Amino acid sequence: MLRTEPNIVVTGTPGVGKTTLSEELASKTGLHHLSINEVVKKHDIGESSTDPDDPNTKIVDEDRLLDVIENDLQEGGQIVDWHACDLFPPSLIDLVCVIRCDNKLLYDRLKGRGYGEKKLQENLDCEIMEVLLQEARDAYEEGVVVELKSEKTEDVDESVERIEQWIRNWKKDNGKEGGDVKAQGKKDEDDPMFLHG
Ligand SMILES: Nc1ncnc2c1ncn2[C@@H]1O[C@H](COP(=O)(O)OP(=O)(O)O)[C@@H](O)[C@H]1O
Numbered sequence: 324m325l326r327t328e329p330n331i332v333v334t335g336t337p338g339v340g341k342t343t344l345s346e347e348l349a350s351k352t353g354l355h356h357l358s359i360n361e362v363v364k365k366h367d368i369g370e371s372s373t374d375p376d377d378p379n380t381k382i383v384d385e386d387r388l389l390d391v392i393e394n395d396l397q398e399g400g401q402i403v404d405w406h407a408c409d410l411f412p413p414s415l416i417d418l419v420c421v422i423r424c425d426n427k428l429l430y431d432r433l434k435g436r437g438y439g440e441k442k443l444q445e446n447l448d449c450e451i452m453e454v455l456l457q458e459a460r461d462a463y464e465e466g467v468v469v470e471l472k473s474e475k476t477e478d479v480d481e482s483v484e485r486i487e488q489w490i491r492n493w494k495k496d497n498g499k500e501g502g503d504v505k506a507q508g509k510k511d512e513d514d515p516m517f518l519h520g
């Protein structure tokens with residue numbers, strides 16, 4: 324089945340601003356915010372961690388997760404909000420936004436969430452080491468992955484605008500008007516998502 328709306332993964336270290344962007348993007352575009360945290364809760368597919376410092380973390384059964392969301396992804400129009408990205412089949416994902424945030428800000432945000440020192444440090448390391456960016460680049464083709472900053476409110480507005488433009492282009496290229504009219508010879512340089520990305 325040909326999707327008429329794209330699937331967009333919004334990923335990054337916990338606290339960088341995935342949910343903030345996903346909600347705003349969903350309200351502006353009408354795409355569906357598929358919060359994997361909510362899916363895991365609803366379908367009870369997370370096992371509590373055995374780490375005594377971190378009992379609230381859930382270890383997610385990725386096969387079961389994919390079973391649960393596969394129909395939604397096939398249908399399209401999903402904004403997939405999660406702190407991992409390489410489990411989603413590349414054939415079903417059209418854009419991967421890796422959200423980034425300055426470490427001082429991230430520290431404050433995670434502290435505000437009540438994270439303990441160990442978990443806090445793990446997540447700050449994850450952001451510094453660009454773990455999610457690397458995971459995205461390893462799992463998806465180059466033109467699919469884009470980095471977006473989420474430090475102040477204007478960053479969210481700017482990202483939403485860029486993604487809205489990207490969606491318009493995607494729909495043109497993927498023939499929402501019918502038929503498969505994938506653009507020929509289109510270069511990433513023509514694409515507004517990747518001009519500053
Ligand atoms: N661009 C931004 N400007 C100001 N605050 C932000 C921005 N992005 C995220 N935040 C704040 O940072 C915190 C974490 O954001 P959230 O979207 O929940 O992150 P994630 O879903 O990646 O864990 C929230 O309190 C949110 O309001």
Ligand SMILES: [Mg+2]
Pocket residue numbers: 341342343
């Ligand atoms: Mg979130």
